[in-house]
Amino acid sequence: MKIVVCIKQVPDTAEVRINPETNTLVRDGVPSIINPYDLHALEAGLQIKELTGGTVTALTMGPPQAEDALREAIAMGVDDAVLLTDRAFAGSDTWATAYTLSRAVKKIGFDIILCGKQAIDGDTAQVGPEMAEFLDIPHIAYVKAIDEISTERIRVKRMMEEGYDIVESPIPVLLTVVKEINEPRLPSLKGKMRAKKAEIKKLGFDALETDEHLVGLKGSPTQVKDIFAPEMKKDRKVLKGSPEEIVEQLIGVLKEMKCL
Amino acid sequence: MDYFFTEEQKMIQELARQIAEEKVVPVRAELDEKEEFPHEIMKVLAQSDMFGIFIPEEYGGLGMGALELCIAVEELSRACLGVSTSYAANALGTYPILLFGTEEQKKKYLPDIASGKRLVAFALTEANAGSDAAGIQTTAKKDGDYYILNGTKQWITNGGEAEIYTVIAMTDPSRGARGASAFIVEKGTPGFSFGKKEKKMGIRASVTRELIFDNCKVPKENILGREGMGFIVAMKTLDQSRVGVGAQGVGVAQGALDEAIRFARQRVQFGKPVISFQAVQHMLADMATLTEAARSLVYSVARYVDSGAKDISKPSAMAKVFATDVAMKVTTDAVQVMGGSGYMREYPVEKMMRDAKILQIYEGTNQIQRNVIGQELIKEAARKG
Numbered sequence: 314m315k316i317v318v319c320i321k322q323v324p325d326t327a328e329v330r331i332n333p334e335t336n337t338l339v340r341d342g343v344p345s346i347i348n349p350y351d352l353h354a355l356e357a358g359l360q361i362k363e364l365t366g367g368t369v370t371a372l373t374m375g376p377p378q379a380e381d382a383l384r385e386a387i388a389m390g391v392d393d394a395v396l397l398t399d400r401a402f403a404g405s406d407t408w409a410t411a412y413t414l415s416r417a418v419k420k421i422g423f424d425i426i427l428c429g430k431q432a433i434d435g436d437t438a439q440v441g442p443e444m445a446e447f448l449d450i451p452h453i454a455y456v457k458a459i460d461e462i463s464t465e466r467i468r469v470k471r472m473m474e475e476g477y478d479i480v481e482s483p484i485p486v487l488l489t490v491v492k493e494i495n496e497p498r499l500p501s502l503k504g505k506m507r508a509k510k511a512e513i514k515k516l517g518f519d520a521l522e523t524d525e526h527l528v529g530l531k532g533s534p535t536q537v538k539d540i541f542a543p544e545m546k547k548d549r550k551v552l553k554g555s556p557e558e559i560v561e562q563l564i565g566v567l568k569e570m571k572c573l
Numbered sequence: 574m575d576y577f578f579t580e581e582q583k584m585i586q587e588l589a590r591q592i593a594e595e596k597v598v599p600v601r602a603e604l605d606e607k608e609e610f611p612h613e614i615m616k617v618l619a620q621s622d623m624f625g626i627f628i629p630e631e632y633g634g635l636g637m638g639a640l641e642l643c644i645a646v647e648e649l650s651r652a653c654l655g656v657s658t659s660y661a662a663n664a665l666g667t668y669p670i671l672l673f674g675t676e677e678q679k680k681k682y683l684p685d686i687a688s689g690k691r692l693v694a695f696a697l698t699e700a701n702a703g704s705d706a707a708g709i710q711t712t713a714k715k716d717g718d719y720y721i722l723n724g725t726k727q728w729i730t731n732g733g734e735a736e737i738y739t740v741i742a743m744t745d746p747s748r749g750a751r752g753a754s755a756f757i758v759e760k761g762t763p764g765f766s767f768g769k770k771e772k773k774m775g776i777r778a779s780v781t782r783e784l785i786f787d788n789c790k791v792p793k794e795n796i797l798g799r800e801g802m803g804f805i806v807a808m809k810t811l812d813q814s815r816v817g818v819g820a821q822g823v824g825v826a827q828g829a830l831d832e833a834i835r836f837a838r839q840r841v842q843f844g845k846p847v848i849s850f851q852a853v854q855h856m857l858a859d860m861a862t863l864t865e866a867a868r869s870l871v872y873s874v875a876r877y878v879d880s881g882a883k884d885i886s887k888p889s890a891m892a893k894v895f896a897t898d899v900a901m902k903v904t905t906d907a908v909q910v911m912g913g914s915g916y917m918r919e920y921p922v923e924k925m926m927r928d929a930k931i932l933q934i935y936e937g938t939n940q941i942q943r944n945v946i947g948q949e950l951i952k953e954a955a956r957k958g
């Protein structure tokens with residue numbers, strides 16, 4: 314089984330502050346960490362490997378310093394690591410990111426691709442499923458448990474608002490995972506020592522054999538115009554009581570507002 | 574202070590600290606309250622290769638020594654001495670195999686110990702043999718291809734949880750201390766069972782239990798060294814491991830000091846944080862100074878042990894005595910600095926104070942350590958003439 318885990322290096326939000334004047338994140342001096350959901354994806358990858366054998370490759374797209382995140386993944390036990398880095402990739406939105414990652418996993422080869430459900434800095438939860446679309450393979454998002462796995466098929470529990478779905482899919486497949494799926498392991502000493510010396514494979518634009526209009530800023534249909542904290546509206550009213558009473562009150566309020 | 578650790582030593586410190594903070598601190602009060610063995614934490618330590626630190630690479634370990642082990646023990650002790658005792662007793666039980674085992678014995682046992690698959694315990698103490706270890710009454714009688722063990726060991730750390738036990742028993746009671754031998758006894762050996770589990774004042778996450786040998790048949794190839802070498806095995810083992818007890822002292826002292834400082838900065842009386850009172854500052858200053866002095870001594874002695882020096886009895890005893898007396902004082906003073914809050918179970922320092930007490934007792938009481946130091950001083954003086 315060839316398992317590829319996509320991880321992202323993000324600022325440690327526990328340490329991030331917002332500059333109140335510009336409304337942007339103050340990233341200076343903020344430590345970088347592996348996106349917390351991706352730690353669960355790494356753990357899931359390592360557990361699958363323990364069951365089925367094979368290899369786990371960690372993949373990230375980012376600036377050269379994202380290499381640190383890959384070394385952490387090696388310390389946890391992944392077999393190898395690939396860094397997608399190139400000036401041409403700068404400014405990618407989720408579409409371009411997913412496209413670029415999908416080109417890279419094609420190059421690396423895969424049976425199962427694992428992603429965290431979302432990154433804590435962007436919170437879009439789009440990149441995983443978009444990658445699957447680019448690759449034309451099935452995907453299951455919000456996986457909270459892997460119930461059965463063979464080299465051909467996988468059966469998982471997908472988290473829903475209430476309860477869960479049981480979903481089965483052929484392999485190859487892409488999964489995005491939620492925190493409930495497992496508890497990520499800590500690194501090991503041997504892993505840390507290996508990570509220090511390990512060679513990180515680097516892939517740039519040229520290696521992906523693609524068109525420059527499909528990656529980076531040029532390949533991104535969305536662009537960020539402004540970042541701001543949503544205004545809090547304070548004129549709220551909470552209706553209390555039994556459902557019947559609340560409905561009564563609500564009708565009254567709506568009539569008052571001349572909506573009814 | 575910078576102790577100029579190598580990259581690898583820093584890695585151990587960093588990872589042990591992460592385990593302590595993320596896996597031990599959140600559960601230590603509950604483990605203490607329920608007197609529960611830390612199975613989950615042991616698994617984490619195994620997965621992180623912590624059990625392999627001092628075991629040679631050819632047996633699956635990391636091939637490091639006493640200093641690296643002390644670094645790990647100190648970090649764990651900062652969070653919980655119960656957990657660190659379970660971890661350190663494993664090393665205590667392993668040293669006899671490491672120091673005196675045959676190639677076969679090492680090949681058979683060390684890889685599973687290094688990976689954390691099998692936990693180890695060291696069994697010397699008996700009801701009538703505490704400080705006076707020569708008083709042991711457990712016997713081992715040769716019978717064909719076996720030794721038949723009979724007797725009861727008491728207060729054995731990791732008893733019942735460990736899979737491998739290094740046991741000191743008398744092969745020739747008539748010869749006294751020269752008649753003892755050391756054996757490897759595996760859990761599950763017919764005639765080997767576990768007795769009373771102690772209820773303790775502190776280190777309650779660590780299990781302390783009786784081992785009962787009732788015509789227990791141990792294969793003769795499980796003897797460590799030769800017949801009659803039992804006390805040499807035990808004494809060399811303790812010389813090797815004692816500095817680790819010192820590291821436990823440094824860890825718990827640091828843990829208590831950290832809590833006391835944090836509390837004193839935020840507790841306001843007479844309109845200001847209590848840390849602004851000189852009397853409190855002076856207590857904290859002494860606590861910090863003693864802790865740092867203990868740490869320096871422990872690291873120096875660990876490095877000396879790792880140098881392969883033979884005369885390690887005295888320095889090891891010094892590190893144990895000093896660092897554990899410091900631990901008792903610093904944890905007691907941490908409670909004092911925190912006042913009534915320090916006495917409450919809501920805060921961790923009362924547990925640290927209860928836990929610290931054991932360090933002055935086990936692996937040779939601090940009185941016995943002073944005896945060792947005193948005897949060495951006499952010998953050294955006699956040699957100089």
Ligand SMILES: Cc1cc2nc3c(=O)[nH]c(=O)nc-3n(C[C@H](O)[C@H](O)[C@H](O)COP(=O)(O)OP(=O)(O)OC[C@H]3O[C@@H](n4cnc5c(N)ncnc54)[C@H](O)[C@@H]3O)c2cc1C
Nearest residue numbers: 695696697698703704728729730781934935936937938940
């Ligand atoms: C929690 C716990 C865990 C333990 N784990 C283990 C273990 O894993 N394996 C193991 O083999 N043992 C273990 N022990 C036993 C431990 O090593 C002994 O308790 C210790 O050596 C002291 O022996 P004792 O308790 O019988 O005290 P005693 O020897 O009865 O001593 C009583 C007092 O007399 C003093 N004293 C005795 N002789 C002298 C002397 N000659 N000079 C001056 N003072 C003296 C002592 O210092 C002490 O203050 C453990 C004990 C405890 C409490």
